[in-house]
Amino acid sequence: MQLIANWTRGRFHYAWVALGVTFLVMLITAGTRATPSVMMVPLEHTFGWSRATISLALSINLALFGLMGPFSAAAMQRFGLRRTVLVALAALAVAIGLSSLMQQTWQLWLIWGLIVGCASGVTAMTLGATVVNRWFAERRGLAMGILTASSATGQLVFLPLLAAIVEHYGWRQVVLTVAGGAAVILPLVYLLLPERPASLGLPLYGEPADAPQTTNDNRQNPIAIAFGALGRAMKVRDFWLLFFSFFVCGASTNGYIGTHFIAMCGDYGISEVGGASILAAMGALDLIGTTLSGWLSDRFNNRVLLFWYYGLRGLALIYLPYAFGFSYFGLPLFGLFYGLDWVATVPPTVRLTNDVFGKQDAPIVFGWVVAGHQLGAACAALIGGMLRNSLGTYTLATMMSGGLCLIAAILVLRIHRRALVPAKVGA
Incomplete structure (x- = not known):
């Protein structure tokens, strides 16, 4: 690791290497997150499980995926970022591999609900926010946009591939492929992802070389760290606005479209590969949209950006039931607007969380906000x-999702309206 750091010195900051490794980790996580939507119909056919039964497992997964966020951020402070990520990736690889042997619904709920939900929650958005907070003093919005776009790239890379594997070889080959992906990334994390710039004797990206190096390590119990940050955040109105808006974000993306879109396409005679290809195209558009959102969040009012993102997403969802009735322009038009906006909300939300809660508490508070995101996703997966x-x-579920987005578009304009932050927050 130090040899690579020495080679990059004078060429570019090692922060971009750390960002690249984190991108790959979140890419694998995105592939894991995409897998259940491809497996839903095959599991129905193989075991006779109802869609509601499978959706229950996915809702448990989505809820735990979010609830792990603040505790994983606290664990990274207490035990170290690299160690925490390695344990989570190993758990993902083993659990997903074992799911190829499942025969009963309780096994589905245990593996894809409990274990995968918890482990993937460590290696997703909270990890991205922590890495950006530790490594970047400048271009944080762009860096977070790139990491968030990994979820779109994960769909782009994995969904058509996994759908084709399901079609030709069955769902068990799908889970073995995803498990292999999680295992392959383990050595890269071990060899190339240091704890922070100070571990290599470097300043943060954008800081002068003689800037004081801080660790911000916390020797408390991770549970105490997580709930301590939550206790401070709950006293601030902006936390609840961020929490609710991200609840809606999760409900209208991962929970609803991410879980049910391929099955929805099947209702209109579109094959699994066809539905997965549409999702992948939206993922490619989101790669552009979310990276651009990160760039914009460094330059413009983040509340206004969120207003447009939620508003346009809501209109796109309200249009979706009608999109299947148009022979050519229907779904492409939906995919264009929804795809560019899929997770473009993340960089402005991270930026506002940092602005309100300060550098020390922000990653953990954002973890709680992500918990709201995944609780919304769990509700949407189950209710859908x-x-x-x-x-x-x-149709009704789609309209409800679009309506929630329009409500969120109004509420986000109230976030961080005050000039001052309460003194205890981020202390």
């Missing part, structure tokens, strides 16, 4: 499946 079972269509 239940409404589809009872009504035979996704």
Whole structure:
């Protein structure tokens, strides 16, 4: 690691290497997150499990994925970033591999609900926020945009591939492929991801070479760290606005479209590969949209950016039920607007969290905000499946998701309106 750091010195800052490794970790996590949507229909056919039963496992997964955020950020402070990520990746590889042997619904709930939900929560958005906070003093928005775009790239890379594997070889080969991906990334994390710039004798990106080096390590119990930050955050109105808006973000992306879109396409006669290809195209557009969002968040009012993102997403979702009725322009038009906006909300939300809560508390508070994101995703995954079972269509669930986005677009304009931050926050 030190040899690579010495080679990069004078060429570019090692922060970009750390960013690249983190991008790959989050890419594998995104592939893991995409897998259940490809497996939903095959599991129905193989075991006769209802869509509501499978959606329950996914809702547990999504909820734990988010709830792990603040505790994983606290664990990174207490035990070290690299060690925490290595343990999570190893758990993912083993659990996903074992899921190829499952026969009962409790095994689905245990592996894809509990274990994968917890482990993937360590290697997702909270990891990105922590790495950006530790390594970058400048261009934080751009860096977070690049990392967030890894979820879009994960869809782009994995969804068509996994859908094709399901079609030709079955769902068990899919889980073995994803498990292998998690295992392959382990040595890269061990060899190339240091704890922080100070570990290599470097300043943060954008800081002068003689800037004082701080560690911000916390020797408290991670649970105490996480709940201490939550206790301070709950006294601030902006936390609840961020939490609710990200709840809506999760409900309208990972939880609803990410979980049910391929099955929704099947209701209209579109194959799994066709539905996965549409999602992958939206992932490619989101790679552009989210990276651009990070660049914009360094330069413009983040509340206004969030207003446009949520508003346009809401309109796109309200349009979606009608999109299937247009032979050519329907779904491409939806995919264009929704794809550019898929997770463009993340960089402005991270920036606002840093502005309100300060450098020490921000990663953990953002972890709690991500918990709101995934609770929204869990609700949408479960409710979407239940409404589809009872009504035979996704139309009502789609309209509800779009309406929530329009409400969030109004509320985000109230975030961080005050000039001063309460003294205890981030202390």
